[in-house]
Amino acid sequence: MEHTDRHKKRSETEKASLITRLKKIEGQVRGIEKMVEEDRYCPDILIQVSAVTSALGSFNTALLAEHITSCVKEDIRNGRDEAIDELCEVLRKLMK
Secondary structure, three states, X not given: OOOOOOOOOOOHHHHHHHHHHHHHHHHHHHHHHHHHHOOOOHXXXXXXXXXXXXXXXXXXXXXXXXXXHHHHHHHHHOOOOHHHHHHHHHHHHHOO
C-alpha cells in the first residue's frame, strides 16, 4: 500500500486514547531496553516483548475499528467504493 496524503480529523478523546496507548507501549519498550542493558534473563525479556506485541495488536484493533466506523463508512456513503479494496489491502498486511 502506498503512502497517501489523506488525513483524518480525530476527536480529542480518540486522539488522547491513542496517544496514551502509544506512550504506554513506548514505556514498555524502554523497559525492555533497560532489561537488555542489565543483562536480564532471556525469558524475562521475551515475556516483556510479548506484552509489547500484544499492546501493539490492541492499538491496531482500536485504530482499525475507528477507521472502519468512520473513514470507510464515510467513503462508501460518498460513493468511494475503492475504500473497500483499500481496507482489504490493509487487512492483508495486518494479517501477515
